[in-house]
Amino acid sequence: GPLAFFPQWKLKHYDVIVGVLSARHNHELRSVIRNTWFKHLKQHSALSQRVLVKFIIGAHGCAVPVEDREDPYSCKLLNISNPVLNQEIEAFSLPEDVPSVLSEDRVVSVNFRVLYPIVITSLGVFYESDGVGFQRNITVKLYQAEHEEALFSARFSPPSCGVQVNRLWYKPVEQFILPESFEGTIVWESQDLQGLVSRNLHKVMVNDGGGVFRVITAGEGSLPHELTEGVEGIAGGFIYTIQEGDALLKSLHTRPERFASHIKNLEKEDALLKEESSTYDDIVFVDVIDTYRNVPAKLLNFYRWTVESTSFDLLLKTDDDCYIDLEAVFNRIMQKKLDRPNIWWGNFRLNWAVDRTGKWQELEYPSPAYPAFACGSGYVISKDIVQWLASNSERLKTYQGEDVSMGIWMAAVGPKRYQDSLWLCEKTCESGMLSSPQYSPQELRELWRLKELCGDPCRCEER
Numbered sequence: 001g002p003l004a005f006f007p008q009w010k011l012k013h014y015d016v017i018v019g020v021l022s023a024r025h026n027h028e029l030r031s032v033i034r035n036t037w038f039k040h041l042k043q044h045s046a047l048s049q050r051v052l053v054k055f056i057i058g059a060h061g062c063a064v065p066v067e068d069r070e071d072p073y074s075c076k077l078l079n080i081s082n083p084v085l086n087q088e089i090e091a092f093s094l095p096e097d098v099p100s101v102l103s104e105d106r107v108v109s110v111n112f113r114v115l116y117p118i119v120i121t122s123l124g125v126f127y128e129s130d131g132v133g134f135q136r137n138i139t140v141k142l143y144q145a146e147h148e149e150a151l152f153s154a155r156f157s158p159p160s161c162g163v164q165v166n167r168l169w170y171k172p173v174e175q176f177i178l179p180e181s182f183e184g185t186i187v188w189e190s191q192d193l194q195g196l197v198s199r200n201l202h203k204v205m206v207n208d209g210g211g212v213f214r215v216i217t218a219g220e221g222s223l224p225h226e227l228t229e230g231v232e233g234i235a236g237g238f239i240y241t242i243q244e245g246d247a248l249l250k251s252l253h254t255r256p257e258r259f260a261s262h263i264k265n266l267e268k269e270d271a272l273l274k275e276e277s278s279t280y281d282d283i284v285f286v287d288v289i290d291t292y293r294n295v296p297a298k299l300l301n302f303y304r305w306t307v308e309s310t311s312f313d314l315l316l317k318t319d320d321d322c323y324i325d326l327e328a329v330f331n332r333i334m335q336k337k338l339d340r341p342n343i344w345w346g347n348f349r350l351n352w353a354v355d356r357t358g359k360w361q362e363l364e365y366p367s368p369a370y371p372a373f374a375c376g377s378g379y380v381i382s383k384d385i386v387q388w389l390a391s392n393s394e395r396l397k398t399y400q401g402e403d404v405s406m407g408i409w410m411a412a413v414g415p416k417r418y419q420d421s422l423w424l425c426e427k428t429c430e431s432g433m434l435s436s437p438q439y440s441p442q443e444l445r446e447l448w449r450l451k452e453l454c455g456d457p458c459r460c461e462e463r
Helices: 027-035 037-043 245-280 292-309 326-336 383-391 402-413 441-454
Strands: 013-021 051-060 107-114 118-126 138-144 150-156 163-165 168-172 183-190 213-216 236-242 283-289 311-319 343-346 379-382 416-419
Touching: 013 292, 013 326, 027 037, 027 245, 027 441, 037 051, 037 326, 037 441, 051 292, 118 138, 118 150, 138 236, 150 168, 168 236, 183 236, 245 283, 283 292, 292 311, 292 383, 292 402, 311 383, 379 383, 383 402
Parallel strands: 013 051, 013 311, 051 283, 343 416
Antiparallel strands: 107 183, 107 213, 118 168, 118 236, 138 150, 138 183, 163 168, 311 379, 343 379
């Protein structure tokens, strides 16, 4: 091939490539790394030629200001417009042309997410009395996701059937403010032998008050079917009011200014990153919007870059807030003969429970526990695994975090796992540690200063 004529085109070979996941705005952490373990590496004549270190950064900042996002981990606009304020709102209603027929389902539930604080004042059930009054026994309960106990409930029976509004019967409930990002499930349960009057979500009119809550459906793949109690659908509704209306109006009113100033800041950030990259030549920009939810995609893009742009034996992945001892890593590779194919060397979490809410919310993986995955502070994989990930990067599904995504992907490959507790999972200091996570720039500087002083940052007289 043409390479035979131009040997200088051959890719430079490295024993280890170090990929450091970094957020766009973490200039200070990158600067500390360049002045601590990365600097030490460059000064180490034997190692410096054998290792390539790159920061992995999303090429695009999120164009939505943080306070206008649905949550701080994604780049989704909190799309509220013309909110219905200072009045009670019926969440669900049946269009007039939809007949209310009994289904066979005796338990029906719907999941929803609150995007701006609301208070639910009543729970309700669909029921056509046809002039003979309410003839059923039905309970309606509202649960917070992941909680066994109902937050509140209402029981409907012939002697106590509440108030009829349109085609629903409502009963008041104890009032709680459901905060932004509250995830709830409403469960309707027939206490007699008949099924419920229920409809699938598409046959029901949803009044979200201008966008203050959203129904989450299993059909969209955003919720595992296993998490749905009974049959997914709507067998009634709730009445709610929007809280903090003045603050919401003010926020919507000032949104255009926020967007304008945010875009200016993004342009500044782009310029700073460009300058940083040309100064240090140690950043790989991957074609991803830089948010927490996109970290697995950042990683896959980086793996593809390494395979296309370099030649190497092993890849070490870490984060920009981690202490890393590269010399110790190399010594261990030699000692344990870890420079061979099909290996994954890290500190593995086993049977780690899947979170359904919060920062680590996982709606894509239906099992209750993840496959084994290495802590994100540091792990090493062999080149063949990186190649497999790179060649399948377009098709691999990403999950909520890069560490658990890696575990799920690796479950398909079955590499030889080397368990090593010196890749620390928590922010602690242990003699001989290979990595330790979650440090501030100041703490990283201090750890490295103590290491330089005493050889061991954890056992230094000065500590």
